[in-house]
Structures are given as structure tokens and as C-alpha cells.
Amino acid sequence: MPSIDWSDYQAFLAIARAGQLAAAARALGVDPTTMGRRLRRLEAALGARLFEQTRSGQDLTEAGEALLASVEAMASAAGRISERADQGDGLSGTLRISTSEGFGCWFLARHLPAFQSAHPRLAIDLVASSGFLSPGRREADVAVMLSRPRTGPLVAHKLADYTLALYGSRDYLDRHGTPARPADLLEGHALVGYIPDLIYAPELRYLDEIHTGLRAALRSPSITAQQSLIASGAGLGVLPCFMAGSDARLVPVLPEKRILRSFWFVTHQDIRKLPRVTAFRQWLDETVRRMEGVLTP
Template sequence: MPSIDWSDYQAFLAIARAGQLAGAARVLGVDPTTVGRRLRRLEASLGTALFEQTRSGQELTEAGESLLSSVEAMASAAGRITEHADGNDGLYGTLRISTSEGFGCWFLARHLPRFQAAHPRLAIDLVASSGFLSPTRREADVAIMLSRPRTGPLVAHKLSDYSLRLYGTRDYLQAHGTPARPADLLEGHGLVGYIPDLIYAPELRYLDEIQPGLKAAIRSPSITAQHGLIASGGGLGVLPCFMADADPRLVAVLPERRIVRSFWFVTHQDIRKLPRVTAFRQWLDETAACMEGILKP
């Protein structure tokens, strides 16, 4: 069997992480044709297909999944050797974090620069959106999820609980009245919430926990858009306290009706001991503990 160039393994790893030849090429600083040629050379040397072409990009085959953990370990070892030679103990490479829009934009975005400043050689991809990238498919190194995964080769631990309440503006309450009990919300009040068939996690179905039968009149899959709608007087709506309590335009309505959810730190079992993952987990655990009064007032 012909010898295999390390650059072929690097191409394989970049494709596995990016999910596309073009994305891998950008990471490696070469053109997609070169990445494709290296992949074909590696597959020919190993005698097996490592990816399947899908509509969304490249997905690992069973053989590719088996190879990935070994190549991750090789890349980690190579990085440690380089760091030792350079006399630099800092983290390196890329850490991709997938999280909900609210936690990513309103919590992580405010604290993450401190972590990156402590590790300047580490590039951080913060993917904060309505939905999660999959650690199982290696779309992200870490996912901050709303529930603990029950299947897949994943490890998870609870990061923190967080609180949500119903909020509105003072002007809205002056115009429509302040509800004294949850049943008052059924008449005379406009509600802001999620589009039912676009809710990406069952933990986001919480209007019925305020009062059974509540339905939103203005709806969006984006918690940032919902926040804007509520803060502009468009209605009452449920928001995470760490978002709403920082906005002087908003006041809690029926504050005794507190909803509690949880954030879970999730990663693939094969990379849970990578230095960049363990360092980020420790930092995030410490940050969440310091901010417990904001996350769960």
C-alpha cells in the first residue's frame, strides 16, 4: 500500500469538521480541487469511501466515522508537539460552539471575548441560531442544548438552570391593564411567541405553563425578534430573565409565574478530552456559576 501524506489526513479532518469541500478549503488555505484530490488519494490508499455526497455537503460514512477519532487524536498530538517546540502552552485550532440564539447572543457573546483573549491562538466559531448543529455529525465541537441528549455517542453535563418570565412594557400595561392572574391573559391581551410548527425544541413550548389555552398573535422563531416585539409594545411574551431583566423598557408580569429550564454542555465522546474542549468547559462552568443570579433570579 502506498504511503499516506499527513496533508491527506488534514484534508479529511477539515472536510469532516466543515461538512463541505469549499469550507475545508477555506480552513486549509487551498482551493477545493486540491482538497478533493487529497481526499480521493486518501480513500484510494485506504480502499474505502470516507464520505457520502449529500444535498447539504459531505457526510461521513461508517468507515469515515471510525477513522475520524484516530485522526482527531493525531491532530491533537501534532499540535502538542508544535506547542512544545514553540514554548507556547496556549490552545490552538478552532472551537465551534452551537447554542440557542438567546444564550449565544445575550450571554456568551458578552463573556466569550475574555476566553478568546486568554487563548489568542484559538479561533472560535459561535453559531447562535434557532436550532442546533449536531455534535454527533461533527457539525460542532460543543453544543449548549436545552435538554440532555438520550442517544448518540455524546457526553453531557448540566451547565445551569435558567429562569423565564412573562414581560411587557409599562406603556403596554398602562394601555391594556396589568393582569392580576393568568386567566386575565385570555382576553384583552396580545401575546408574542414562537411559531408552533417552527419550534426546534419542546422546551420552548411554555405559554401553556403560564395559562392553558394561550396563543400568540405575533409569532417568530427568533427570540431576538420576540424580544424586540415585546420591547416595542407589541404584546406580552415569555423571555429568559437574563435577556429581559437587562432591558429597562421591560417589566415582569405575574412575576410569581417563573418557568425554569436548563442548559446542557454537550460534546462528542471522542473529543471530550481535547484541550480546547476541556478548557472551554471549565471556563464556561465557572462563568455560569458566577452568573447564577442573572441566569436564575
């Protein structure tokens, strides 16, 4: 078998994780032509087709699935070697963090600069969006998720509880009145919430926990957009208290109706002991303990 350049394996791994050749090329900072050439060179060297072209992108073949496990192990070993070599100069490399939009934008982003300043040679990717990258597929090094994963080569621990409550703007409540009981929300009130078929985690289905049968009339997959709608007087809606508590435009409604959820710290079992992962986990544990009163006021 001819010798294979490590960059060809890196190209294969990037395509397997991204599911699309163009997206993989962007992740590695090369053009799609170069990425395609590396893949064809690897397939020729191995004598096997590694991907099938589909409408959505590239799907692994049986040979590709078999190769993926080996290449991921190689990448993990290379990462450990690199980190051991750099330990004398502090953490380095890249740490990619996947979180929900609310926790990432309204909590983690406010505290993360302190961690980065303590490790200036470490690049940090904060992916805070409506959905999660998968540590199991190595799309992210760590993820802060809304539930503990039940399958996959993952390790997880409970990071913190947080509470959510119903909020409205003063302007909205002046115009429509303040509901005295949950049943009042069924008539005369507009509700803001998620688009049902775009909810990416079952933990986000919480309107029924306020009162059975509630349905949002103004909907968005973005919790930030929902907060803007509620604060502008468009309707009432459920928000994490750590987001709403810092917005002077918002007033709690039916304060006795609190919803409890949890954040979970998740990483792939093969990288859980990497210095950058353990350092971030310890820092984040300490940060959420210190900010417990904000997460669960």
C-alpha cells in the same frame, strides 16, 4: 495501496460533517473545485465511493460510514498531539462553541472576551443560532444545550439552571392593561413566541406552562427578534430573565409564573480531555456560578 495525503482525509471529514461539498470547502478555506478533486483522489486511492449525491448534498455511503470512524479517530489523535506540543506556550488552535442564540448572544458573548484574553493564541468560534451544531458529528467542540443528550458518543454535565418569565413593554401595558391572571391572556392580548414547526428543542414549548391553550400571533425562530417585538410593544412574550433583566423597556407580567430550564455542557467523549476543552469547561463552570443571580433571579 498508494499513499494518501492527509489533506484528502481532511476534505472527506469536512464533507461528512457539513453534508455539502461547498460548505465543506468554505470551512477549510478552499474552493469547491479543489475540494472535489481531493475527494475524487481519495475515492480512487481507496477504490470505493464515499458519498452519494442527493438533493440536499452529500450522504455517506456504507464505505464512507466505515471510513468516517477511522478518520475521526485520526483527527482526534492529531489534535491531541498538536495541543501537547503547544502546551508550553499556552492554549492554541481553535475552539468552536455551539449555543442557543439567547445564551450565546446575551450571556456568553459578554463574558467570553475574558477567557480569550487569558488564552490569546486560541481562536474561538462562537456559533449562537436557532439550533445547535452537533459535537457527536464533530461540527463543534462543545455545545451548551437545553437538555442532556440521550444517545451518541457524548459526555455532558449540568451547567446551570435559568428562569424565564412573561414580559411586556410599558407602552403595551398602558394600551391593553396588565393581565391579573393567566386566563386573561386568552382575550385582548397579542402574544409573541416561536414558530411551532421551527422549534428546534422541545424545551422551548413553554406558552402552555403559562396557561393552557395560549398561542402566539407574532412568531419568530429568533429569541432576539422576539425580544425586539416585545420591547417595541407588539405583544407579551416569554423571555429568559438574563435577557429581559438588562432591558429597561421590559416589565415582568404575572411574576408568579416562572419557568425553570437548564443548560448542559456537552462535548464528544474523544476530546473531553483536550486542554482547550477542559480549560473552557472550568472557566464556564466558574462564570455561571458567579452569575447565578442573573440566570435565576
